[in-house]
Amino acid sequence: MHVIYGGTFDPVHHGHLRLALELSDRFGGARINLVPCHIPPHRGDTGATAEQRLALLKLAVAGEPQLQVDDRELVRAGASYTADTLRQLRQELGADVPLVMVVGTDAFAGFDRWRDWQQIPDLAHIVVVRRPGPGLDPAGEPARLLVRRQASGLQALHEQPAGLVLELDPPLLDISATGIRERIADGRSPRYLVPDPVWDEIRRQGLYRACPGGNF
Ligand SMILES: Nc1ncnc2c1ncn2[C@@H]1O[C@H](COP(=O)(O)OP(=O)(O)OP(=O)(O)O)[C@@H](O)[C@H]1O
Numbered sequence: 001m002h003v004i005y006g007g008t009f010d011p012v013h014h015g016h017l018r019l020a021l022e023l024s025d026r027f028g029g030a031r032i033n034l035v036p037c038h039i040p041p042h043r044g045d046t047g048a049t050a051e052q053r054l055a056l057l058k059l060a061v062a063g064e065p066q067l068q069v070d071d072r073e074l075v076r077a078g079a080s081y082t083a084d085t086l087r088q089l090r091q092e093l094g095a096d097v098p099l100v101m102v103v104g105t106d107a108f109a110g111f112d113r114w115r116d117w118q119q120i121p122d123l124a125h126i127v128v129v130r131r132p133g134p135g136l137d138p139a140g141e142p143a144r145l146l147v148r149r150q151a152s153g154l155q156a157l158h159e160q161p162a163g164l165v166l167e168l169d170p171p172l173l174d175i176s177a178t179g180i181r182e183r184i185a186d187g188r189s190p191r192y193l194v195p196d197p198v199w200d201e202i203r204r205q206g207l208y209r210a211c212p213g214g215n216f
């Protein structure tokens, strides 16, 4: 089984990392590949460049064998479309290896606006992680896809290469990258929300400080 967990990771935080480790455990120790976007197709400018976000992610997972960083979206030019990433992976893995894409409900809510979204279920399974918030519109395409393709459980994902959608409700940490960026811009510390090496590097490079003169 090959599992990817994509995100802007601007910056990566303990919410992402705990979820990744929790999923690895639930998937029988499968490695979780964190895939940072190069140019997110769906939002405005990021606070840090793609290279900086990648460097922070590498610091965050250093020494944790269950988590790995996959930089393929940075290697590709242009916007990062998940369908392109999954096509590339499917070619590398062959037709039979189960490929799983992990996504939070907030991101999955806009799934029917993703590039080539209708092809994605044929390329991979989708694991939707339930996050606090409004949830999915029951009449919308993402919720309907979830019902149509619903997996009977985790084991089902091992039994076919793609095509199923599984909703999971693991324990989550209430942390957001937006909150971290705001904290830093206000001159407050995000310590204990991100791994110490990530915070050290953010400080070293002066990232996310919209205006100089914070008090850390
Ligand atoms: N605290 C969290 N726990 C679990 N999953 C999360 C958490 N925060 C974000 N995610 C999920 O991780 C993926 C990447 O998220 P992203 O990089 O946008 O982080 P974010 O904290 O939501 O950032 P931002 O606040 O900038 O939107 C998405 O699928 C999102 O649902």
Ligand SMILES: O=C(O)c1ccc[n+]([C@@H]2O[C@H](COP(=O)([O-])O)[C@@H](O)[C@H]2O)c1
Residues within 6 Å of the ligand: 005, 006, 007, 008, 009, 035, 037, 040, 041, 042, 043, 080, 081, 082, 083, 103, 107, 113, 114, 115
């Ligand atoms: O491929 C698309 O069109 C597309 C549109 C919106 C989001 N995504 C992917 O969804 C993942 C989560 O996005 P985000 O905004 O929560 O970081 C990330 O890997 C994005 O590349 C992908």
